[in-house]
Structure formats: structure tokens, C-alpha cells
Amino acid sequence: MNYRIEEMKAFSVVGFKEQVNTQRAYEDVPRLWMEAQEKGIFEKLWNYREQDHPIRGILGVCADGDYGRNEHFDYIMSVVSKDTPQEPIIQRHFPAATWAVFELEGDPSGIAEMWKRL
Known part of the structure; x- marks a missing residue:
């Protein structure tokens, strides 16, 4: 699993948001x-x-799940962008922070396996 730790300045993403049931996320x-x-x-x-x-x-951003304590969380398929999107695309802002960035190439079925390894 490829990952890196990065200090990031504040940035925004734009993308499509779906609500996901925590129990069915995999x-x-x-x-x-x-x-x-x-x-x-x-x-x-x-x-x-x-x-x-x-x-x-393309990023898969998990948000508003209170670190797994809620039954649902928002999953935002997104890209880093300075543009203001038109609906149904949403924009989300992130403050400067230290990030763990995980990379995955290939078939989307690998996402579940990556999460299990995390």
C-alpha cells in the first residue's frame, strides 16, 4: 500500500456526494x-x-461520519479545485493540516481491501 504523510496548506475539493451506510461501506x-x-x-x-x-x-473523501460513530457518512468523489461548481457538484473546504495520503491504482474493488488493511 503506497502512502505518504504531507503537510498541506488549506485547499478545496469539488465533487459528487453520496451518503453511505457505515455497515455497508465495503x-x-x-x-x-x-x-x-x-x-x-x-x-x-x-x-x-x-x-x-x-x-x-480523483479523491474519495469520507466526511461527517464522526469517525465511525454514525450510521452514515458522506462519501465525496472529488478533485482538488479552486473553481466554484454548479449543482449537483458540491464544494468542501479543508484547513491547513497534516494528511496521510493513500494511493490506489487499478480496479475499485481494491478500495475495500485497502480500508481493511488500514
Whole structure:
């Protein structure tokens, strides 16, 4: 599993948000990636991306789950961007912080395995 620790300045992401049941996340998140590929979501997001930012690519952001204490959390398939999107795309801001960045290449089914390893 490739990962790195990075200090990041404040940044924003734009993306598509789905609510995920915490108990079903291992099944639902890979399904969301497969559906996004079929619906052309990656291409739509790619047009918003900030090309020079150190975080590149499509991100899967887990938010508002109170660290696993809620029955649901928001999963935001997104890219780093300075642009203000139009609905249904949302924008989310993050303050400067230290981040653990995990990289995954290949089939979306690998997401569940990565989470289990974490």
C-alpha cells in the first residue's frame, strides 16, 4: 500500500456526494466508483481539477461520519479545485493540516481491501 504523510496548506475539493451506510461501506464505496466510471463522472470532475496542486487525481473523501460513530457518512468523489461548481457538484473546504495520503491504482474493488488493511 503506497502512502505518504504531507503537510498541506488549506485547499478545496469539488465533487459528487453520496451518503453511505457505515455497515455497508465495503460494498457500497467500490460500487460508487464503478457507477461513476459508467456515468462519466471522472471526466466531469477532471475538468474542475487544479493541475498544479500536490494532490492529483480523483479523491474519495469520507466526511461527517464522526469517525465511525454514525450510521452514515458522506462519501465525496472529488478533485482538488479552486473553481466554484454548479449543482449537483458540491464544494468542501479543508484547513491547513497534516494528511496521510493513500494511493490506489487499478480496479475499485481494491478500495475495500485497502480500508481493511488500514
